[in-house]
Each structure stands twice: as C-alpha cells, then as structure tokens.
Amino acid sequence: MALEFLKRLFNPNKVSIELDEIQALVLRSRPIPYFGTVALLQIKDADEAKKTLKDLIPLINSAKDWHKNDGASVFLTFTYNGLEQIGVPQDSLDSFPDSFKEGMAKRALFMNDIGVNDPKHWEKDFKNQNIHIAAAVISNNEEDWKSKLEEFKSQLQKGAGLSLLISHDFGATEEVKNVFGYRDGISNPEVEGSGIEVPEGFDRPIKAGEFILGYPGEGDIIKPYPQPEILGKNGSFMIFRKYQSQVADFNKYLLENSSSIEEAELLGAKMVGRWKSGAPLVLTPEKDDKELGDNPEKNNDFSFKGDEYGKKCPFSSHIRRMNPRDSKTFVLEDERLHRIIRRSVTFGDIVPLNVTKDDGKERGQYFMGISANAMGTLEFLLKQWANDGNSQNLGQEKDPLIGVQDKEGLFTMPADPLVKRYHGLSTFNIVKGGEYCFIPSISALKWICEL
Structure with missing residues (x-):
C-alpha cells in the first residue's frame, strides 16, 4: 500500500503556502481504500447555523499534514446561496465570480448539459435552491469514518440552524476501481509550494495560484479573489456533480461491437485510454498489465509523443481528451491552465462485463474537482475537450x-490497416445534479461564524 504514496514525498523546505489555513481536501490525496459520506445541508436559521458551524470547525482538517493521509478528515464548502443565506456582506458577495453566483444549473449550456444531462432531468433534491453547504467525511478505514461521521452528525443535531437534505455513503476497495471496473483517480496535478517532492519523470508541480486563491498562478500573476482577504485567500472553488453510470449499457455496447470477450475488453480500454488495471495503453497497447497498473511510479509516467497517430491510445479516448499531455493538437492550448485536482468518489457496486441488463440500482460517481477557476475550467473541459472534437480534428465526436x-454517437479508433469507426454510442454517465461550491480557508470559516 505504501507504493501508492511514493510519488507524494513531503519536503518541509519546499513549503511556501499557508498549509494550516487550507482545507485538507485541496491537497490530501483520496485515501486507499476509502470510506465516506457526502452531506448536503440547508441553512434554516443563520444565527443558529453560525453556532453549529463554530462547533464543526474543530472537525475540519487543515492541509498541514496532507502527506500523512491517515484517519478521517472532514471538509465543508458553501454554495453562493449558502454564503448569502448565512449573512456574508453584499460587497463580499459581489466580489465572487459571476459564474459562481449563477450556479451550475443556470450555466448548463456552458457545460453542454443538454439532452439527458439537462437540469430539468436532474434529481429533485438538486433542483432545490436551498442546497447551501456541501460537506463530506472520508477516511482510509471504516472505524474512523463511522466515528467521525457520528461526531459530525451529533454537532449538526445540537442546533436548529442546519438541516440535512441529502446523505449518501460512498467507498472503494484497495483496487480503487469505479463502477465500470477501471482503476480510478490515477492522474492528478501537484501543487507547487505544498512541500511536494516530485520524483524524476513526473510532471513538475503547477503554480499554487491555479488551485488556491491568493497566490501567483502559471503566469506569475495573483488573480482577483473574493474580498476581504480573510474570506478569499487560501480558499478555492469546487465542482460537485453527481453522475449515474449506465454500466450495463456500456457492457452491452462493447460486447455487441466485438467478436470476443478479449476484443470487448480492448474496445473498452481504447475508449478509456487505460486497461482496467490502470495500465495505460501507450505503455501496453496489446494487453493488460496488472503489475504496471498497480505501480504508481510507472502507471502515470508516460506521454503521447510516441503515439502521434493515436494507434496505441485513440485521440478520442477519455484520458487523452481530458489531459492531452504532449499531444500535438490542432487547437493549441496550454493544458497546465486547464488541470483540475480530482477528489471524485464512487458509490454502488462494480458491474461485470457479462452483465448487460440494468438492474435499476444507484451506482456512479460524485465528481469533486478543485481549482481556483473551477467554474471556467469545468466549462472549458466539458464544452471543448469532452463534447467538441475540433481540438483533435475529430469534428463533433464526443468523449466516449x-x-x-448525439444520434451519431461516434468513436474513432486508429488501427492498421484501416481506421475503425464505431457508431451508436449512448451517454454512459448521466448527470443527476450538481453545484458550484466555495472552499473557505480555516480562518474564513471562523470569520463567517463571527459575522
């Protein structure tokens, strides 16, 4: 298990950001295995909510010991409506980005949330304008998770200021696979100034300001952030989206478009860009390599430079679209400006490839992505890279x-002697709801309590 964290070595001499002010969620890796609960809360009474929040702050971990990643941690974020409801002054509210103020549902067209993903189809709870706080408890062991969750719930129940709208458990085993059966969460950017010591062969850390407010970004400029400074600095923004995964449909598509189980596994890997073990196609294009997939020092140490025709990893595969690395794209962009720290978690069981009929159970993922410009980053990634093929000269082909x-549902797989084209893909991950959230610093949480 220690191998998973070999690349996240901590060097205190490389710390240049205020770790004890930043919520642990921003820098701490998702544990392996993980157990947790997500909770969406409504502020019923602002004064009582502040009292409860004050009691919750001691449970919220800072990033001071992000590298240890032991035991349970709690994080807490606000929607714009939540900041408004708890009484953040109007001049401070006005200093937040317009996209955050509007909220995710109203920004649907900017994310290509159309068709089955249209907010009119979202779950009833996510149509509620009273989602004010998104919080979670997560741990690397079941005992600590349950203990911390009980502590969290008991603080909530003490007062009448906050009410629970949604509570949903999630988790994954040591293999950390999503419900499609693929190893998840392998590639994440590292933050400069956090104390990270990155081994040779891995991407250099990205400037702190791309993820944490109040610090210089890749252009060495400190971008505007919410005011006053105590509210905005050391905070960040989070994307929170619930996906229902249509795994049986995915399995059925693979099997119907293949002549054997092995061919179906290959087609699935081509769509993802990795085998189920996590081994990248670029390094092992013909068959899965579990040893490679299990090795965190090697399973993400690759680029697309040697695969300029996409014959190993198709241009339209999920991992190549969402992180082009060294791909030569037709629309030139600096991918370092579009990275996002993913803290996504899985709920529901894994569905084997031979299951092709939906059983109606809830299974999927809570996508949690962190960036100082989370709203703009998500909208770019979904609108441009996921749902528009122009950057890879693929026309209107979508992320599989x-x-x-759309009706065409096209996936292109470069191969010898001819390119293979697969038609009739459906939407395999359907959005059921979401919110844009602000992650306050520890001092900002205290400031809010004293308003």
Missing part, C-alpha cells in the same frame, strides 16, 4: 465516457 452523445 462523459460526452453527451
């Missing part, structure tokens, strides 16, 4: 995993 498919 998270794209909103």
Whole structure:
C-alpha cells in the first residue's frame, strides 16, 4: 500500500503556502481504500447555523499534514446561496465570480448539459435552491469514518440552524476501481509550494495560484479573489456533480461491437485510454498489465509523443481528451491552465462485463474537482475537450465516457490497416445534479461564524 504514496514525498523546505489555513481536501490525496459520506445541508436559521458551524470547525482538517493521509478528515464548502443565506456582506458577495453566483444549473449550456444531462432531468433534491453547504467525511478505514461521521452528525443535531437534505455513503476497495471496473483517480496535478517532492519523470508541480486563491498562478500573476482577504485567500472553488453510470449499457455496447470477450475488453480500454488495471495503453497497447497498473511510479509516467497517430491510445479516448499531455493538437492550448485536482468518489457496486441488463440500482460517481477557476475550467473541459472534437480534428465526436452523445454517437479508433469507426454510442454517465461550491480557508470559516 505504501507504493501508492511514493510519488507524494513531503519536503518541509519546499513549503511556501499557508498549509494550516487550507482545507485538507485541496491537497490530501483520496485515501486507499476509502470510506465516506457526502452531506448536503440547508441553512434554516443563520444565527443558529453560525453556532453549529463554530462547533464543526474543530472537525475540519487543515492541509498541514496532507502527506500523512491517515484517519478521517472532514471538509465543508458553501454554495453562493449558502454564503448569502448565512449573512456574508453584499460587497463580499459581489466580489465572487459571476459564474459562481449563477450556479451550475443556470450555466448548463456552458457545460453542454443538454439532452439527458439537462437540469430539468436532474434529481429533485438538486433542483432545490436551498442546497447551501456541501460537506463530506472520508477516511482510509471504516472505524474512523463511522466515528467521525457520528461526531459530525451529533454537532449538526445540537442546533436548529442546519438541516440535512441529502446523505449518501460512498467507498472503494484497495483496487480503487469505479463502477465500470477501471482503476480510478490515477492522474492528478501537484501543487507547487505544498512541500511536494516530485520524483524524476513526473510532471513538475503547477503554480499554487491555479488551485488556491491568493497566490501567483502559471503566469506569475495573483488573480482577483473574493474580498476581504480573510474570506478569499487560501480558499478555492469546487465542482460537485453527481453522475449515474449506465454500466450495463456500456457492457452491452462493447460486447455487441466485438467478436470476443478479449476484443470487448480492448474496445473498452481504447475508449478509456487505460486497461482496467490502470495500465495505460501507450505503455501496453496489446494487453493488460496488472503489475504496471498497480505501480504508481510507472502507471502515470508516460506521454503521447510516441503515439502521434493515436494507434496505441485513440485521440478520442477519455484520458487523452481530458489531459492531452504532449499531444500535438490542432487547437493549441496550454493544458497546465486547464488541470483540475480530482477528489471524485464512487458509490454502488462494480458491474461485470457479462452483465448487460440494468438492474435499476444507484451506482456512479460524485465528481469533486478543485481549482481556483473551477467554474471556467469545468466549462472549458466539458464544452471543448469532452463534447467538441475540433481540438483533435475529430469534428463533433464526443468523449466516449462523459460526452453527451448525439444520434451519431461516434468513436474513432486508429488501427492498421484501416481506421475503425464505431457508431451508436449512448451517454454512459448521466448527470443527476450538481453545484458550484466555495472552499473557505480555516480562518474564513471562523470569520463567517463571527459575522
């Protein structure tokens, strides 16, 4: 298990950001295995909510010991409506980005949330304008998770200021696979100034300001952030989206478009860009390599430079679209400006490839992505990279995993002697709801309590 964290070595001499002010969620890796609960809360009474929040703050972990990643941690975020409801002054509210103020549902067209992903189809709870706080408890062991969750719930129940709208458990085993059966969460950017010591062969850390407010970004400029400074600095923004995964449909598509189980596994890997073990196609294009997939020092140490025709990993595969690395794209962009820290978690069981009939159970993922410009980053990634093929000269071809498919539903797989084209893909991950959230610093949480 220690192998999973070899690349996340901590060097205190490389710390240049205020770790004890930043919520642990921003820098701490998702544990392996993980157990947790997500909770969406409504503020019923602002004064009582502040009292409860004050009692909750001691449970919220800072990033001071992000590298240890032991035991349970709690994080807490606000929607714009939540900040408004708890009494943040109007001049401070006005200093937040317009996209955050509007909220995710109203920004649907900017994310290509159309068709089955249209907010009119979202779950009833996510149509509620009273989602004010998104919080979660997560741990690397079941005992600590349950203990911390009980502590969290008991603080909530003490007062009448906050009410629970949604509570949903999630988790994954040591293999950390999503409900499609693929190893998940392998590639994440590292943050400069966090104390990270990155081994040779891995991407250099990205400037702190791309993820944490109040610090210089890749252009060495500190971008505007919410005011006053105590509210905005050391905070960040989070994307929170619930996906229902249509795994049986995915399995059925693979089997119907293949002549054997092995061919179906290959087609699935081509769509993802990795085998189920996590081994990248670029390094092992012909068959899965579990040893490679299990090795965190090697399973993400690759680029697309040697695969300029996409014959190993198709241009339209999920991982190549969402992180082009060294791909030569037709629309030039600096992918370092579009990275996002993913803290996504899985709920529901894994569905084997031979199951092709939906059993109606809830299974999927809570996508949690962190960036100082989370709203703009998500909208770019979904609108441009996931749902528009122009950057890879693929026309209107969509991301096969998270794209909103049209009637054509096309996936192109470069191969010898001829290119293979697969038609009729459906939307395999359907959005059921979401919110844009602000992650306050520890001091900002205290400031809010004293308003």
